[in-house]
Each structure stands twice: as structure tokens, then as C-alpha cells.
Amino acid sequence: MAVKSNDKAKITRRNFFKGSTLVMIGGAIASGAASVPVLRSEEPLLRPPGALDEDLFLASCIKCGQCLQVCPPKVIMLAKINQGFGLGTPYIVPREGACILCRGLPCVLACPTGSLNHDISEGSEAEMGLAVVSRPETCLSIKGENDLVYELVNLSDSDQLADSEKLKKILLRLIGKLTPDELDQWKKKWAFDEISVNTIPQILAKLNKENISWLVDFAEGTLQAAQACQICLETCPIKEENPIVFETRQDAETDRDYVTPVVQKTCVGCGVCEMECPTPAPSITIMPRLKWKEGAA
Ligand code: SF4
Ligand code: SF4
Ligand code: SF4
Known part of the structure; x- marks a missing residue:
């Protein structure tokens, strides 16, 4: 029977993938691939969102790298030989770059086999593991320590003053946490007309060991008492x-x-x-x- 045009419309990309996933996983099981004893890495790897159970994932992932190519923050890596049978399969090392659960989960959409389960579409369904x-x-x-004070103290004790990206991130958060009165105190002390996101380059230009020490004392007096990390x-x-x-x-x-x-x-x-x-x-x-x-x- 011919497929009617409104039936065609129902064959969405996701439905198509669901069908092809079942075929591929079915094929893997039928050929025995899913039951082949797999050599896993010593430590379980953190897989991208929606990864099937590890045995099925290893049996169905074709190591095409499509998920990696569409990942905006480029946090997906491909497993190396010392990481077990899953050579070339995608994984994430959160401390180096975590999954930000981007809208629409592009890695899931890009996976041609459904090894990243096409039934999920939201970050809240990702089920990668647990913190x-x-x-x-x-x-x-x-x-009982405040995180910004902690980071400023570390900066004042180290050579990280050259790390302007890190400094920018800390300053952005610091400015966001201070009350208008506290921002005024800082303005007066540093003879600035304004302390805001827009003036971060000027603040960075003025940051030396002495000014960082003042900032640590200032932050301790304001944030430390307010809230721990x-x-x-x-x-x-x-x-x-x-x-x-x-x-x-x-x-x-x-x-x-x-x-x-x-x-x-x-x-x-x-x-x-x-x-x-x-x-x-x-x-x-x-x-x-x-x-x-x-x-x-
Ligand atoms: S949800 Fe986004 S950040 Fe996370 S692995 Fe997929 S593409 Fe990368
Ligand atoms: S608490 Fe869970 S969901 Fe939130 S950032 Fe940590 S790992 Fe992600
Ligand atoms: S409160 Fe959370 S972010 Fe802060 S030090 Fe503890 S675990 Fe880390």
C-alpha cells in the first residue's frame, strides 16, 4: 500500500532513528555481538547523554565520531587502546570539560545507531551517572568557607595573576554577588567611576599583589560571613x-x-x-x- 502524504509526515527523524536503532541493536544481539564478553576499562567511562547500558553501547556504537563533531563545547573524546575494548568509543572527562546538557542534545540527534538513546531529548533525561x-x-x-574568598586567597599566594581568563571569571562572579553599597566602597577605594561587568578590563589592569590583598580582605568582610560555597x-x-x-x-x-x-x-x-x-x-x-x-x- 502506498504511503499517504500525512503518514509520511509522521515518519519523523526521531521515529526513523528509533526504527534503525532497533534494527542495529537487534542485529548486534542476533549476531552475538552483544553477548561477546567485552573487555572493559578498569574505571567505567563517563558516556555522553543517553548512552545505552554499557554492553549494548559497546556492541552498537560504530565509533563514527558524529557525536563528537556536533558537541558545541567539544568535550567528547574517543577512548584509547588502554581504555579497554571500547577503543574509539566516546567518553567525557568532566574535570577537563563537562557536558553542559545543551538544548536538544545534539550528540544524541547525531548518533546514527541510537547508541545514544533517541528516546531522550532533554538534559534532565541524560542519566550519565551521579555526582x-x-x-x-x-x-x-x-x-564553612566562601568560594570567591578561597579563590582570591589562592590567587594572591600564587603566580596565577597572569591567568586573565580565570581572573575574569572570578571578577564576574564577585561583582554579581556584591550589593550596591559594597560596590560603592570598592569604587571609592580604587577611584573608579564604575565597577561593573563593563569595567573588568580596567580592574584587570589594576590587579597587582597589593590590590589583590585588599580585595581578599574586602571579600572576606562581605562574602565570607554571607555564604559558604x-x-x-x-x-x-x-x-x-x-x-x-x-x-x-x-x-x-x-x-x-x-x-x-x-x-x-x-x-x-x-x-x-x-x-x-x-x-x-x-x-x-x-x-x-x-x-x-x-x-x-
Ligand atoms: S549534550 Fe551537548 S555538551 Fe553534552 S555531550 Fe551532548 S553535545 Fe556535548
Ligand atoms: S549535580 Fe548532577 S546534574 Fe548538577 S552539575 Fe552535578 S552532575 Fe550535573
Ligand atoms: S560546595 Fe560543592 S563546589 Fe563547593 S567545594 Fe563543596 S563540592 Fe565543591
Whole structure:
């Protein structure tokens, strides 16, 4: 029977992919590929959004690199020989560049086999893994420290003043956090007409060891008391889904109250929190493929 024109319209790209995915995965299973014992890497790799279960993923991914080519922040890499049987399969190292869950998930759309599942279209469906506060001993929230003060202190103690991209990022956030009165104090001290996003180049030009020290004291006086670090939540691309909540707990040994990030089931494991965590080794890290369990956090 001929296909009517409005039936044709229903054959969307996604439906087409769904069909071809089933055929490819079916083929892989029929040929035994999916049941071939696979040599995995020692550490599970963080796969792009929507990756099928690892065995099916390894059996169906044709290593074409299409996902990598369409990824706007270019965070997808292809596995090397020392990473197991999945040579050439796509993975992400969040600390070096996390998945930002871009609108429409272009990597998923580009995958010709459905190894990145075409049934998903939103970042909130990505199911890559789960964030875990793996180094609570360094987490600034638990220690009661403000992240901007921490970063400014580190800058004043190091040669990173030359890293203007890092400085710009810190200044942008600092300006965004200060009240109009606090911005006025800074303006007067540095004899500026304005302190804003537009004046970042002038601020950068004036930043030397002495001025950074003043800025550290200033930030300590304003931000430190206001709030401890919540960068992982602030930078999370799906923060409206509450993937992290901050809970007050009590240290059983010292009776000290502290505030800790607690990961919720809405976390999809994109890794932005790991990338942005300001501690030298990230205090929060992604466990690829890990599923959330009630009470596990
Ligand atoms: S959703 Fe993530 S992995 Fe996919 S294209 Fe965007 S940044 Fe890259
Ligand atoms: S970003 Fe989150 S995990 Fe990292 S130090 Fe801040 S509160 Fe802790
Ligand atoms: S908490 Fe947010 S930023 Fe971190 S992995 Fe989960 S979804 Fe991504």
C-alpha cells in the first residue's frame, strides 16, 4: 500500500532513528555481538547523554565520531587502546570539560545507531551517572568557607595573576554577588567611576599583589560571613530540578554544625559540578553509570 502524504509526515527523524536503532541493536544481539564478553576499562567511562547500558553501547556504537563533531563545547573524546575494548568509543572527562546538557542534545540527534538513546531529548533525561561528594574533607561548604574568598586567597599566594581568563571569571562572579553599597566602597577605594561587568578590563589592569590583598580582605568582610560555597549547585545546568540540596548536619565528635551538599535523584551526572568545584582536587566527582538510591547520599 502506498504511503499517504500525512503518514509520511509522521515518519519523523526521531521515529526513523528509533526504527534503525532497533534494527542495529537487534542485529548486534542476533549476531552475538552483544553477548561477546567485552573487555572493559578498569574505571567505567563517563558516556555522553543517553548512552545505552554499557554492553549494548559497546556492541552498537560504530565509533563514527558524529557525536563528537556536533558537541558545541567539544568535550567528547574517543577512548584509547588502554581504555579497554571500547577503543574509539566516546567518553567525557568532566574535570577537563563537562557536558553542559545543551538544548536538544545534539550528540544524541547525531548518533546514527541510537547508541545514544533517541528516546531522550532533554538534559534532565541524560542519566550519565551521579555526582558524589567524594572528598568531604576538602569541601568548602563543609568547612564553612566562601568560594570567591578561597579563590582570591589562592590567587594572591600564587603566580596565577597572569591567568586573565580565570581572573575574569572570578571578577564576574564577585561583582554579581556584591550589593550596591559594597560596590560603592570598592569604587571609592580604587577611584573608579564604575565597577561593573563593563569595567573588568580596567580592574584587570589594576590587579597587582597589593590590590589583590585588599580585595581578599574586602571579600572576606562581605562574602565570607554571607555564604559558604555552593558552586556545585549554582553552576548545575538543571538546578531548577534541585539536584543538590544543602543540609545542616552535626559532627558527632565535635558537635560542630556544618552544611553539606547532598546529591538528589534528579542529578544526571553531567559533571559540571566536578568541573567547577574550586578545590584543587574536586570535592564532588561523577560516578559514571551510578544510579541514585534512597538514603545513599
Ligand atoms: S549534550 Fe553534552 S555531550 Fe551532548 S553535545 Fe551537548 S555538551 Fe556535548
Ligand atoms: S563546589 Fe560543592 S563540592 Fe565543591 S567545594 Fe563547593 S560546595 Fe563543596
Ligand atoms: S549535580 Fe548538577 S552539575 Fe552535578 S552532575 Fe548532577 S546534574 Fe550535573
